[in-house]
Amino acid sequence: MTTEEVKKKALVKKKEKxxxxxxxxxxxAASQKMIARSRELEVETIFDRAQSMKPCNIGAQGxxxxxxxxxxxxxxxxxxxxxxxxTRKGLCGATPETxxxxxxxxxxxxxAAAHSDxxxxxAETFLAAARKETEDYRIKDTKKLLEIAPDFGVDITVxxxxxxxxxxxxxxxxxxxAEKALAQWGQQQxxxxxxxxxxxxxxxxxxxxxxxxxxxxxxxxxxMHRTHIGVDQDYENIVEQCSRAAIADGWGGSMIATDLQDxxxxxxxxxxxxxxxxxxREDHVNIVIHGHEPLLSExxxxxxxxxxxxxxxxxxxxxxxxxxxxxxxxxxxxxRHGVPLCGNFLQQELAIVTGAVDAMVVDVQCIMENIANVxxxxxTKIITTNPRARIASGDTVHIEFDEHTxxxxxxxxxxxxxxxxxxREKEVIIPDAKSDLxxxxxxxxxxxxxxxxxxxxxxxxxxxxxxxxxRGIGGVVG
Amino acid sequence: xxxLTTGCTAIACAKAxxxxxxxxxxxxxPGLAEVCETVGIPPVLHMxxxxxxxxxxxxxxxxxxxxxxxxxxxxxxxxxxAPEWMSEKAISIGHYFVTAGVYTIFGGRLPVDGAPVFKNYxxxxxxxxxxxxxxxxxxxxxxxxxMIAHIDxxxxxxxxxxxxxxxxxxxxxxxxxxxx
Numbered sequence: 001m002t003t004e005e006v007k008k009k010a011l012v013k014k015k016e017k018x019x020x021x022x023x024x025x026x027x028x029a030a031s032q033k034m035i036a037r038s039r040e041l042e043v044e045t046i047f048d049r050a051q052s053m054k055p056c057n058i059g060a061q062g063x064x065x066x067x068x069x070x071x072x073x074x075x076x077x078x079x080x081x082x083x084x085x086x087t088r089k090g091l092c093g094a095t096p097e098t099x100x101x102x103x104x105x106x107x108x109x110x111x112a113a114a115h116s117d118x119x120x121x122x123a124e125t126f127l128a129a130a131r132k133e134t135e136d137y138r139i140k141d142t143k144k145l146l147e148i149a150p151d152f153g154v155d156i157t158v159x160x161x162x163x164x165x166x167x168x169x170x171x172x173x174x175x176x177x178a179e180k181a182l183a184q185w186g187q188q189q190x191x192x193x194x195x196x197x198x199x200x201x202x203x204x205x206x207x208x209x210x211x212x213x214x215x216x217x218x219x220x221x222x223x224m225h226r227t228h229i230g231v232d233q234d235y236e237n238i239v240e241q242c243s244r245a246a247i248a249d250g251w252g253g254s255m256i257a258t259d260l261q262d263x264x265x266x267x268x269x270x271x272x273x274x275x276x277x278x279x280x281r282e283d284h285v286n287i288v289i290h291g292h293e294p295l296l297s298e299x300x301x302x303x304x305x306x307x308x309x310x311x312x313x314x315x316x317x318x319x320x321x322x323x324x325x326x327x328x329x330x331x332x333x334x335x336r337h338g339v340p341l342c343g344n345f346l347q348q349e350l351a352i353v354t355g356a357v358d359a360m361v362v363d364v365q366c367i368m369e370n371i372a373n374v375x376x377x378x379x380t381k382i383i384t385t386n387p388r389a390r391i392a393s394g395d396t397v398h399i400e401f402d403e404h405t406x407x408x409x410x411x412x413x414x415x416x417x418x419x420x421x422x423x424r425e426k427e428v429i430i431p432d433a434k435s436d437l438x439x440x441x442x443x444x445x446x447x448x449x450x451x452x453x454x455x456x457x458x459x460x461x462x463x464x465x466x467x468x469x470x471r472g473i474g475g476v477v478g
Numbered sequence: 479x480x481x482l483t484t485g486c487t488a489i490a491c492a493k494a495x496x497x498x499x500x501x502x503x504x505x506x507x508p509g510l511a512e513v514c515e516t517v518g519i520p521p522v523l524h525m526x527x528x529x530x531x532x533x534x535x536x537x538x539x540x541x542x543x544x545x546x547x548x549x550x551x552x553x554x555x556x557x558x559x560a561p562e563w564m565s566e567k568a569i570s571i572g573h574y575f576v577t578a579g580v581y582t583i584f585g586g587r588l589p590v591d592g593a594p595v596f597k598n599y600x601x602x603x604x605x606x607x608x609x610x611x612x613x614x615x616x617x618x619x620x621x622x623x624x625m626i627a628h629i630d631x632x633x634x635x636x637x638x639x640x641x642x643x644x645x646x647x648x649x650x651x652x653x654x655x656x657x658x
Contacts, residue, residue: 059589060587060589060591061589061590061591061593062591062596063592077591077592095593096594096595097595101593104569104600108569109566111566111567111568111570114567114570115529119529198578199539199542199549199550201550202551202552205550206577209607235593235595235596235599239599243608245570246570246571249570249574250531250571250578253529254529255532255535258526258529258530261529270519276492276493292527292528294527328486328529330489331485331489331527332527334524344489344490436498437495437498437520437524438519438520438524439492439524441523441525442525449517449518450517457544458537458543458544459544461544462541462544462547465541465638466546466638468509469512470479470480471479471626472479472556472632473482473537473541473557474480474625475556475580476491476559477484477487477534477558477560478485478487478559478560478563478571478584
């Protein structure tokens with residue numbers, strides 16, 4: 001074949017490639033509609049990019065090592081599989097096992113760091129609230145505070161002058177819990193205290209295996225050290241460190257985040273709401289809150305309900321303000337305020353494509369850089385709020401959020417959204433799709449539901465599992 | 479099976495209409511549907527954001543404490559799943575589920591196929607240490623079947639795998655029970 005012929009053939013092949021239909025890309029009708037709309041407007045989204053970007057085969061197998069400059073070393077499985085001894089090695093001699101374990105460990109470190117740094121932020125705000133350094137956050141759920149205090153080794157009673165047992169001052173308890181909680185991150189020795197909440201047999205097993213985490217940050221840092229060139233080269237030993245960091249996340253950083261968020265904002269109980277892009281309203285200022293932390297979103301909920309904000313919205317020609325959320329910050333304000341869910345991770349660009357989003361306010365985690373590019377095709381303002389998470393693409397606004405001036409910052413954000421309402425240019429198309437839902441099942445709420453206030457208990461659940469009416473429990477997440 | 483959910487999966491369940499009590503009658507077997515109707519809860523319980531997976535750990539701990547289903551989380555008929563995982567956070571969550579003693583299955587590809595010995599360690603040998611282990615199946619039906627199979631294995635180990643007839647007892651029956 002001549003060069004010309006090859007080129008011609010390649011060109012024909014390229015032309016033959018037809019983009020899959022929206023129905024082949026998403027099961028959700030609202031998403032399908034917005035994918036079609038994005039194509040009509042020639043706005044590129046993840047659904048288009050996924051067609052041209054194929055995953056790296058070596059990375060997908062977990063056997064690309066770029067932890068030093070001798071490589072990157074690539075150790076994919078041989079095409080015909082492994083025959084006899086597996087002789088694959090990186091330049092330093094690292095086996096595929098060592099490399100895959102290192103990569104796996106660094107994912108655990110990344111994940112645990114994300115959850116736990118979120119928890120740290122909550123603990124810092126909690127401390128500021130307990131010390132009354134901020135007027136915007138208060139201790140809301142004292143019942144939960146009293147429940148969790150003993151787990152942090154904080155007394156909830158004091159001895160009176162005559163030896164009688166008295167209730168301890170709630171503010172004093174809050175400050176001590178905050179300090180003890182925050183100390184779990186930097187602790188160097190001992191045990192992350194909330195790990196003891198696990199069933200006794202589990203805790204004893206962890207002790208026997210030597211995986212009880214010492215401090216939240218320490219275990220994450222140690223993963224980074226062990227996976228550096230030439231340190232831990234035994235995959236079982238690497239996984240052992242993964243266990244310490246992951247336990248420090250689930251039973252530490254994440255658990256403390258949940259605890260303190262509940263005390264600050266209230267433990268969730270069941271409530272009604274709705275979900276999907278259809279929660280956006282054409283005649284309202286739409287503020288979509290996206291990311292993961294409730295610290296900012298709680299304040300935006302408060303700010304958006306202020307009469308002065310509603311007046312400003314009306315002045316700008318809107319009927320009101322519609323808040324909705326994407327990803328976990330959405331779940332946080334859904335659980336406590338019933339704020340509707342606009343969508344999940346893969347719908348963040350599609351929400352903007354409706355043309356109805358006046359501002360998308362983001363904090364941390366799972367925010368696609370491309371929302372900044374999609375927003376440029378519409379009037380939508382992307383407002384970044386966290387010093388950890390800024391976006392260089394597109395034209396974003398940064399309004400930094402500080403727990404000491406939280407409500408003021410939230411008001412600025414809401415005002416920016418309202419003032420953007422008259423700038424809508426493109427036709428607004430909101431899919432007519434939303435589903436009713438009930439959310440807010442904290443484990444305390446399940447306890448209450450199963451037995452009521454005075455005899456709340458998990459016994460009825462166990463009974464129904466034992467008698468076979470319920471086969472078992474599935475924890476489905478991600 | 480009653481499902482506890484968080485994060486983006488919870489939002490997907492919401493869109494599919496699974497977070498309403500009424501959905502129990504449509505999608506669930508008679509046993510679970512009856513429980514949902516009696517208690518007034520959906521068959522899929524939204525427990526919050528992804529840091530709120532700690533609520534699932536606490537719920538599992540409460541189940542152990544309530545008694546009758548073993549001594550540890552690894553005894554309870556429970557299975558974990560991240561059907562459409564994508565973030566590093568999910569890997570950390572998966573590993574704290576596994577170390578808590580939970581069989582944990584991921585949809586989507588885990589980057590371990592290139593290292594078969596390491597994969598075997600995560601998928602099989604960890605069970606000997608923790609009572610929980612990793613697994614990965616992309617096909618949603620097979621994925622769910624594997625969760626059910628694990629739950630059935632745990633039911634068998636607890637000796638509660640045989641369906642029991644519901645017996646209505648009167649006082650005389652109860653006295654007989656107590657005498658025995």
